[in-house]
Amino acid sequence: SQTIHQWPATLVQPVGSPLSLECTVEGTSNPNLYWYRQAAGRGLQLLFYSVGIGQISSEVPQNLSASRPQDRQFILSSKKLLLSDSGFYLCAWIRGGSLGLGELFFGEGSRLTVL
Protein backbone atom coordinates (compact mmCIF):
# COMPACT_ATOMS: atom_id res chain seq x y z
CA SER A 1 0.00 0.00 0.00
CA GLN A 2 1.04 3.55 -0.59
CA THR A 3 2.04 5.75 2.31
CA ILE A 4 3.40 9.24 2.71
CA HIS A 5 5.48 10.48 5.59
CA GLN A 6 6.60 13.92 6.65
CA TRP A 7 9.04 15.01 9.26
CA PRO A 8 9.56 16.66 11.57
CA ALA A 9 6.00 16.90 12.83
CA THR A 10 6.62 20.04 14.84
CA LEU A 11 9.43 22.54 15.00
CA VAL A 12 10.10 25.94 16.45
CA GLN A 13 12.74 27.99 14.71
CA PRO A 14 14.16 31.48 15.21
CA VAL A 15 13.88 34.08 12.50
CA GLY A 16 16.80 33.83 10.11
CA SER A 17 17.48 30.18 10.73
CA PRO A 18 17.41 27.54 7.98
CA LEU A 19 14.64 25.05 7.37
CA SER A 20 14.41 21.57 5.94
CA LEU A 21 11.20 19.58 5.78
CA GLU A 22 11.22 16.13 4.27
CA CYS A 23 8.52 14.12 2.61
CA THR A 24 8.78 10.52 1.45
CA VAL A 25 6.27 8.45 -0.46
CA GLU A 26 6.33 4.67 -0.38
CA GLY A 27 4.61 2.04 -2.45
CA THR A 28 4.39 3.95 -5.70
CA SER A 29 6.62 5.25 -8.42
CA ASN A 30 6.75 8.48 -10.39
CA PRO A 31 4.22 10.32 -8.23
CA ASN A 32 3.37 13.98 -8.69
CA LEU A 33 4.41 15.64 -5.43
CA TYR A 34 3.15 18.85 -3.86
CA TRP A 35 4.02 21.15 -0.97
CA TYR A 36 1.23 23.21 0.58
CA ARG A 37 1.22 25.69 3.41
CA GLN A 38 -1.74 26.55 5.58
CA ALA A 39 -1.58 29.62 7.76
CA ALA A 40 -3.78 29.72 10.84
CA GLY A 41 -7.45 29.87 9.83
CA ARG A 42 -6.65 29.96 6.14
CA GLY A 43 -6.95 27.67 3.17
CA LEU A 44 -4.16 25.66 1.62
CA GLN A 45 -1.66 27.55 -0.48
CA LEU A 46 0.19 25.54 -3.10
CA LEU A 47 3.90 26.30 -2.84
CA PHE A 48 5.67 23.83 -5.13
CA TYR A 49 4.92 20.81 -7.23
CA SER A 50 7.07 18.28 -8.99
CA VAL A 51 6.32 15.82 -11.75
CA GLY A 52 9.70 14.09 -11.65
CA ILE A 53 13.21 14.01 -10.24
CA GLY A 54 14.80 17.42 -10.38
CA GLN A 55 11.65 19.02 -11.81
CA ILE A 56 10.28 21.73 -9.55
CA SER A 57 7.60 24.28 -10.30
CA SER A 58 7.02 27.19 -7.97
CA GLU A 59 3.56 28.63 -7.52
CA VAL A 60 4.44 31.47 -5.17
CA PRO A 61 7.70 33.46 -5.19
CA GLN A 62 9.13 33.57 -1.70
CA ASN A 63 12.15 32.62 0.34
CA LEU A 64 11.35 28.93 0.21
CA SER A 65 12.72 26.37 -2.21
CA ALA A 66 12.02 22.75 -2.98
CA SER A 67 14.04 19.88 -4.32
CA ARG A 68 13.34 16.35 -5.48
CA PRO A 69 16.59 14.42 -5.27
CA GLN A 70 14.90 11.04 -5.63
CA ASP A 71 11.69 9.81 -7.23
CA ARG A 72 9.82 9.54 -3.95
CA GLN A 73 11.49 12.25 -1.90
CA PHE A 74 10.44 15.89 -1.76
CA ILE A 75 12.23 18.45 0.37
CA LEU A 76 11.16 21.96 1.33
CA SER A 77 13.93 24.32 2.39
CA SER A 78 14.72 27.83 3.38
CA LYS A 79 18.05 29.53 4.01
CA LYS A 80 16.57 32.20 6.29
CA LEU A 81 13.14 31.88 7.82
CA LEU A 82 10.75 34.79 8.18
CA LEU A 83 8.00 35.20 10.74
CA SER A 84 5.51 34.87 7.89
CA ASP A 85 6.79 31.37 7.17
CA SER A 86 4.98 30.05 10.22
CA GLY A 87 2.24 27.62 9.36
CA PHE A 88 1.19 24.06 8.76
CA TYR A 89 3.10 22.48 5.89
CA LEU A 90 1.60 19.58 4.04
CA CYS A 91 3.14 17.29 1.49
CA ALA A 92 0.86 15.45 -0.90
CA TRP A 93 1.12 13.06 -3.79
CA ILE A 94 -0.94 11.83 -6.66
CA ARG A 95 -0.15 9.04 -9.06
CA GLY A 96 1.78 10.64 -11.90
CA GLY A 97 1.06 10.33 -15.58
CA SER A 98 -2.62 9.74 -15.05
CA LEU A 99 -4.81 10.90 -17.88
CA GLY A 100 -7.86 10.67 -15.72
CA LEU A 101 -8.73 11.36 -12.20
CA GLY A 102 -6.90 11.06 -8.97
CA GLU A 103 -7.08 11.87 -5.36
CA LEU A 104 -4.46 13.68 -3.36
CA PHE A 105 -2.97 11.82 -0.45
CA PHE A 106 -1.58 14.04 2.26
CA GLY A 107 1.11 13.50 4.84
CA GLU A 108 0.67 14.13 8.53
CA GLY A 109 1.88 17.69 8.23
CA SER A 110 4.68 19.70 9.79
CA ARG A 111 3.79 22.59 12.04
CA LEU A 112 6.39 25.33 11.89
CA THR A 113 6.52 28.22 14.33
CA VAL A 114 9.01 30.95 13.60
CA LEU A 115 9.83 33.18 16.56
Next chain:
Amino acid sequence: LAKTTQPISMDSYEGQEVNITCSHNNIATNDYITWYQQFPSQGPRFIIQGYKTKVTNEVASLFIPADRKSSTLSLPRVSLSDTAVYYCLGSRGGSYIPTFGRGTSLIVHP
Protein backbone atom coordinates in the same frame (compact mmCIF):
# COMPACT_ATOMS: atom_id res chain seq x y z
CA LEU B 1 -8.29 24.70 -13.75
CA ALA B 2 -11.65 26.04 -12.75
CA LYS B 3 -11.76 28.73 -10.09
CA THR B 4 -14.18 27.72 -7.38
CA THR B 5 -16.36 29.72 -5.00
CA GLN B 6 -17.93 28.32 -1.84
CA PRO B 7 -19.69 29.74 1.20
CA ILE B 8 -17.23 30.50 3.95
CA SER B 9 -19.21 28.82 6.69
CA MET B 10 -22.34 26.80 7.39
CA ASP B 11 -24.08 25.59 10.53
CA SER B 12 -26.19 22.50 10.94
CA TYR B 13 -27.52 20.13 13.59
CA GLU B 14 -26.96 16.47 14.14
CA GLY B 15 -29.14 14.25 11.98
CA GLN B 16 -29.77 16.86 9.32
CA GLU B 17 -28.77 16.68 5.69
CA VAL B 18 -26.20 19.28 4.68
CA ASN B 19 -25.74 20.55 1.17
CA ILE B 20 -22.67 22.59 0.30
CA THR B 21 -22.65 24.21 -3.10
CA CYS B 22 -19.57 25.18 -5.06
CA SER B 23 -19.61 27.50 -8.02
CA HIS B 24 -17.18 26.90 -10.87
CA ASN B 25 -18.38 29.04 -13.75
CA ASN B 26 -15.23 28.64 -15.83
CA ILE B 27 -14.96 24.90 -15.61
CA ALA B 28 -13.29 23.33 -18.63
CA THR B 29 -14.60 20.38 -20.58
CA ASN B 30 -11.98 18.06 -19.14
CA ASP B 31 -12.31 19.20 -15.52
CA TYR B 32 -13.61 16.88 -12.86
CA ILE B 33 -14.90 18.12 -9.54
CA THR B 34 -13.38 16.75 -6.37
CA TRP B 35 -14.35 17.39 -2.77
CA TYR B 36 -12.09 17.10 0.27
CA GLN B 37 -12.66 17.21 4.01
CA GLN B 38 -10.14 18.64 6.43
CA PHE B 39 -10.01 18.39 10.21
CA PRO B 40 -7.78 20.69 12.27
CA SER B 41 -4.07 19.82 12.12
CA GLN B 42 -4.63 17.18 9.47
CA GLY B 43 -4.28 17.07 5.73
CA PRO B 44 -7.42 17.10 3.60
CA ARG B 45 -9.04 13.78 2.89
CA PHE B 46 -10.72 12.82 -0.36
CA ILE B 47 -14.50 12.55 -0.14
CA ILE B 48 -15.91 12.21 -3.63
CA GLN B 49 -15.24 13.02 -7.27
CA GLY B 50 -17.46 13.39 -10.29
CA TYR B 51 -17.85 14.77 -13.79
CA LYS B 52 -21.59 15.18 -14.25
CA THR B 53 -24.98 14.06 -12.93
CA LYS B 54 -24.86 12.28 -9.60
CA VAL B 55 -22.20 10.28 -7.82
CA THR B 56 -22.78 8.53 -4.50
CA ASN B 57 -20.45 6.71 -2.17
CA GLU B 58 -20.65 5.54 1.41
CA VAL B 59 -20.16 9.00 2.89
CA ALA B 60 -21.62 11.54 0.49
CA SER B 61 -23.36 12.35 -2.75
CA LEU B 62 -22.22 14.76 -5.40
CA PHE B 63 -24.66 16.49 -7.72
CA ILE B 64 -23.40 18.20 -10.85
CA PRO B 65 -26.00 19.80 -13.14
CA ALA B 66 -25.88 19.55 -16.90
CA ASP B 67 -24.13 22.90 -17.36
CA ARG B 68 -21.48 21.84 -14.79
CA LYS B 69 -21.11 25.40 -13.53
CA SER B 70 -21.74 24.29 -9.98
CA SER B 71 -21.72 21.21 -7.83
CA THR B 72 -23.35 20.29 -4.55
CA LEU B 73 -21.88 18.04 -1.92
CA SER B 74 -24.60 16.36 0.10
CA LEU B 75 -23.85 14.90 3.51
CA PRO B 76 -26.74 12.80 4.80
CA ARG B 77 -27.57 12.88 8.50
CA VAL B 78 -24.50 14.72 9.73
CA SER B 79 -22.99 14.06 13.12
CA LEU B 80 -20.70 16.13 15.31
CA SER B 81 -17.72 14.40 13.73
CA ASP B 82 -18.59 15.95 10.38
CA THR B 83 -17.53 19.33 11.71
CA ALA B 84 -14.70 20.20 9.36
CA VAL B 85 -13.69 22.35 6.42
CA TYR B 86 -14.87 21.17 3.02
CA TYR B 87 -13.11 22.09 -0.21
CA CYS B 88 -14.15 21.68 -3.81
CA LEU B 89 -11.51 21.56 -6.51
CA GLY B 90 -11.49 21.49 -10.24
CA SER B 91 -9.15 18.82 -11.54
CA ARG B 92 -7.95 17.76 -14.91
CA GLY B 93 -6.02 14.76 -16.03
CA GLY B 94 -2.46 15.13 -17.18
CA SER B 95 -0.77 18.13 -15.61
CA TYR B 96 -2.51 18.21 -12.28
CA ILE B 97 -2.14 21.37 -10.22
CA PRO B 98 -4.72 21.10 -7.48
CA THR B 99 -5.49 24.52 -6.05
CA PHE B 100 -7.56 24.83 -2.91
CA GLY B 101 -9.74 27.80 -2.08
CA ARG B 102 -10.77 28.89 1.41
CA GLY B 103 -13.24 26.05 1.73
CA THR B 104 -16.49 25.91 3.70
CA SER B 105 -16.28 25.56 7.45
CA LEU B 106 -19.14 23.33 8.54
CA ILE B 107 -20.09 23.31 12.21
CA VAL B 108 -22.50 20.64 13.37
CA HIS B 109 -24.32 21.42 16.61
CA PRO B 110 -25.81 18.90 19.03
